[in-house]
Amino acid sequence: MGNLGSRFQSSPPGLTCVCHKRKRNAYCDCCDSEQDDEDALLDIPRRKKLKSTSKYIYQTLFLNGENSDIRICALGQAWNLHKVYLCQSGYFSSMFSGSWRESNMMVIELEIPDQNIDTEALQVVFGSLYRDDVLIKPSRVVSILAAACMLQLDGLIQQCGETMKENISVKTVCGYYASASIYGLDSVIKKCHEWLLNNLMTHQNVDLMKELGYMMEQLIRSSDLSVMQVEMDVYTALKKWMFLQLNPSWEGPIKQLLADADAWLCKRRTGPFLDTEDGAAFPSVFKHIRLQYIINDLASARILERDNILPADWLSSMYKNQWFAMLRTEFDNDNGPQDANKEDFEMSSMRCGRKLAKDGDYCWRWTGFNFGFDLLVTYTNRFIVFKRNTLSQPCGGAVSLQPRRHLAYRLRLASFDSNGKLVCSRSTGHQLLTLEKDQEYVVMNLDSRLLSFPLYVCCNFLYTSSQSDHRTDASTEPEGSTRSVC
Template identity: 30%
Template sequence: MLQLDAITEQCISVMTASISVNTAVEYYEAGIKYEYSQVTTAAFDWMLLNLFYSFSKNFKELRKISVELMTKLVASPDLAVELTEFSVYTILKLWAWLKIRPDWEQFTNESDVTETCKNDHEKLNLQLDKSKVFKPAFQALRLPHILCHEDHLKTLEEDKLFPLKMLEKMAASLYDTTLEADCNTKGSFFPASVSEDQFSRRCLRLGRILINPMSYSWRWTNFLFGARFLWTLTNESITVKMDRTLGKHRNIRLMFRVKATSLDKEGRSKATQSSGLQVITLGSLQTVVLTLDKVIPFPLILTVNYLILRPENSSNNMKDHMNSEVRELHGLDL
């Protein structure tokens, strides 16, 4: 028995050390089948980091991901998105197309799939029996964070995966909430915090690759409630401040978590740093959100999760919107 346990431990060690785009899905499924929780967790964590940076370029492995597994990945607050929540929607479409098309091997890149399938909506329709199986994965999308951008809303309307009336209702609700939030000019109007569980379920997910430690600044252009932030990497520090170019002078209270991860050539984490969950009030001055170790190797995958905290004395309409937003995030009526 002791010898068998030793062999099992060695097997687990080998599997966790050899996770790659070609083994992650198989190891995850094997871990579940044989109750190797360490392997299951390691494979899942690898896929959270590499869904966009490895699977999006490997169609054979991407289509192996089951609906149940993809749903868990999409729902996770720790998913390292490529840019914004819209990137999650894009890779979901790619994954679904690859799974339902028998001629998937003809495609060599994402643009091939998009060009071939863009006028073929009847084959990817969440109302049809053939595509209903994908509903749980699309229901796990944080749809309000996609609808805040006009171009993305237009894409969703053209794709016709979601009922048009539902999209219009959610977009109108987001617009009303944005107007209400934009009228506030007092930073103290925002509550101090929300629970970690609420944050995990509702936070905006952003991502970026930092190629080297040189100084540069960037913005993620898709923003909620009139808030636009300027992010900067300089002197091993990542900072953020309000972007005043739009003429907005109010401060924003922000709950956030910033994480930087260095990967080896197989996509396995070599080093990671996290700010932990914090609450700050942002104005025109830069605020340091993460100080990087000088020895952490570049390039880095940067993941940012944040939630703009709502007014404590919000109206009933505002509260109703927030309650409905949570329901929509995790139970879209498709």
């Protein structure tokens, strides 16, 4: 200890050994590295929260209006502002830099031609010029967007668009869609359209059906419409929608809506409803129903005849087309689509779906005459499997016994949160498939995927080829093909 103490006797005053808490000298072995660390620490900036400049500017200049050099008046309210901040707006920048008479005025009266703009929206928009960030309430976003568009504030317009996309729900989707169309927010229009395609049929809602006007035609014509069960359910949804458009004061639960719509139509059965004055606004929407997949089921065909909504020539021409399609399948060897004709698929494929309430084993088929193609769909052990069901059919006349049959398909899976927003989704995309008798094919393997239930399975199928591909020469029939005669 004596030697250690002697080493510190000559330490210069004022220098303290970090590890020994005493005066140190240049020869302290234990402190040589500590001195380097201490020097390094002096170069590291320390973060201390000061009063935000942005908050100070917002409070002092915007809210208090200190040193204001211009007064903006609109909708009965006035704001004491500053030209240097207003020039962030394309609207005011042009006004102040050009030969406009307002460029030298101290007080400017703003004309507000857009009824969506109110004083609260102008307060937010003017305030955004004085701060780094803006909080936009989803309930106020349309008014703020309108004001931002008028004043040409691109950054705020973009933020409004993001707010709208994040808050699409059954209560907001129609208003957001209409506003995005007015103010040119294509990404919001697309997002709202996707939400409606996913939710119109899977989560039917009375208020939403009342609000849907011209948008319904775009939804019904799309092959991406998530149909639950079969095309007949699209027709039923349109019938309820039409009733609500003509009876907007109707109130009641969704379960009562169809019965009341049928009773209302029953009183007006003097001829095809779409040919009447009341029905004149709806043919452009109903024409996008894929009737060929409704008249292939006896019960559904009878409902069409009973309702008497559609013009007679619509149905007669469709019955004729389907009859020839059946004959081609039976006698002309139409074994299904063999080319990737996506346009034909998008316009003519059968739309159907199924809701899986919880994980488990499921097997189902969609009813109707499907040109001899009895397709079973199975969900088990997180696999989705298609099977061409042939030999186990109780009635052979309903099933094609051709050695091979072709089909085009697209299968999509989706699950949603409480607002109808996609939680997870997956799609096979457009595919062509050839199946032999009773052959099974794994369409999707979900074993490694985290799934959320209920799970919606949405399918598109095309069993017959387009008419341009039909062969009329019976000699081209594949060798070994057989027909079943009942």
